[in-house]
Amino acid sequence: MSWRRFLGRLGSIPTPEGRSRAAATAPIRVALDTRALNHEDATGVGRYVRALLTAFREGHGVAVTTYGERTPRLLGPQVMTPLRMRRDRAQLIHGPANSLPLLFVGLPGVVTIHDLAIYAHPEWFPGDQWFATKVVVPRSVHQARMIICPSEATKAATMRLFGVEAARCRVIPHGVETEFALPASPSVRAEVQTRYALPDRYVLQVGTVQPRKNYITTLRALARIPAPERVPLIVVGGFGWKYGPVVDAVRDLELTGSVRFVGYAGMPDLPALYQMAQAVLFPSLDEGFGLPVLEAFAAGTPVIASNAGAIPEVAGNAALLTAPEDDEALAANLRRLLGDRELRDRQVAAGRARAATYTWSASAAAHHAVYESVISA
Known part of the structure; x- marks a missing residue:
């Protein structure tokens, strides 16, 4: 509407x-x-x-x-x-x-x-x-x-x-809107997967492509993971101020086959995009709140975020937090989350409980x- x-x-x-x-x-x-x-x-x-x-x-x-x-x-x-x-x-x-x-x-x-x-x-x-x-x-x-x-x-x-x-x-x-916590139906998931040409497994970052969202650190972290175990990154957000270095980094880090920019996505697609992701990354350099963290929590998707600005306030102990520009720690946490089912389940449960309070x-x-x-x- x-x-x-x-x-x-x-x-x-x-x-x-x-x-x-x-x-x-x-x-x-x-x-x-x-x-x-x-x-x-x-x-x-x-x-x-x-x-x-x-x-x-x-x-x-x-x-x-x-x-x-x-x-x-x-x-x-x-x-x-x-x-x-x-x-x-x-x-x-x-x-x-x-x-x-x-x-x-x-x-x-x-x-x-x-x-x-x-x-x-x-x-x-x-x-x-x-x-x-x-x-x-x-x-x-x-x-x-x-x-x-x-x-x-x-x-x-x-x-x-x-x-x-x-x-x-x-x-x-x-x-956080209740729609994020409601499981998307199989038909909606299929429609969203087709509309955005999503792979079966992916990690997600939501936010305008601009310096503050710190996509460069995300890309460097992704490049640290060996290609055979790397999960593709889907970027949901339009190109904003000074997006050029991010696009250049995809090329320079040889991540062309591992990163897709799908542009803006709103309701009702956004909850399904979160729910189908293996993890949500949010390494912002600063935030006054950090709504994508809550949305991911509500959707039942684990989060790896930075410890900058208001993000620790919002995330509590329900996200894995790293220093904003520590791509090595971000890569390590992503590998842990993707490889440790018990850790993933704990983070998902903590995130859902955290989102319910907002x-x-x-x-x-x-x-x-x-x-x-x-x-x-």
């Missing part, structure tokens, strides 16, 4: 009719920035926004007015958005993608800061983001009544970079609590 049809069905999201009158109070009217859904291949922030909208539709006492989906790129968020929010009598505005409108809108604001890696490592990102990093994000952080962070790591970075007091930051972890319903309820604290202040 396209995001336009999704938002059309959503409209202004009411409190469910089935609630008892004793429990039902007037829903909090929230203006939510949905520009992250402007791309059909929504990843990261777009997945977060979509999941929140779905959870709010199912309950949690929040009535959402969406904005940003059809407004002009420059003037929309700054001029048309405040007018629309006044018309819809919103009580607060939530910027779920690191920003709030720069112009005063007469409403208290909540902003979600997903990660701030660009401040420590600008070389990982395109160079045209100076206005966002120098103006939009700092102003949004200081303008917001409350700041939502998906991890303690991001909260700590926000406080350190912008001098924000801890009381204004709330850590609300993301959830739900979008709980996340939405925590968002509601933040909204309530803001309008009650």
Whole structure:
């Protein structure tokens, strides 16, 4: 379903009719920035926004007015958005993608800061983001009544970079969609295998091909494994900033027959892609959360990840963790996981248990609590 049809069905999201009158109070009217859904291949922030909208539709006492989906790129968020929010009598505005409108809108604001890696490592990102990093994000952080962070790591970075007091930051972890835990049917598996030309056995890495996702270390680890026992790597994600060195490394490491880039994959294919993989690799150099780790856990696929950023928070003891650029350790862990059935079974069980503690319903309820604290202040 396209995001336009999704938002059309959503409209202004009411409190469910089935609630008892004793429990039902007037829903909090929230203006939510949905520009992250402007791309059909929504990843990261777009997945977060979509999941929140779905959870709010199912309950949690929040009535959402969406904005940003059809407004002009420059003037929309700054001029048309405040007018629309006044018309819809919103009580607060939530910027779920690191920003709030720069112009005063007469409403208290909540902003979600997903990660701030660009401040420590600008070389990982395109160079045209100076206005966002120098103006939009700092102003949004200081303008917001409350700041939502998906991890303690991001909260700590926000406080350190912008001098924000801890009381204004709330850590609300993301959830994972229930579809990842539901076993894909044999017919769905066959369709996905055919659509992506998947081998019978493969390891998976999910994420845009860009420096921060650290595909170079994955490739070096793969090259360390003798060809006869090497399991092919399937890369799910589009080509992003500075993807060239990754493509070159495939050639230089003589991995052309062992690596396939299949591009973006969304629902309903993604759960099957996880479930059919022998392992999921996630050696990112930094993450504000690390949603693919949770998705793999829910799908029953063991994970080897880096110990960078928020990944240890999310993974707990359910993943095998290595230093981000230690390709030797990554290769060793992959060989262990593929060759030790007992280890694999333990990791799968631990991952499923870990994923069960992260739900979008709980996340939405925590968002509601933040909204309530803001309008009650």
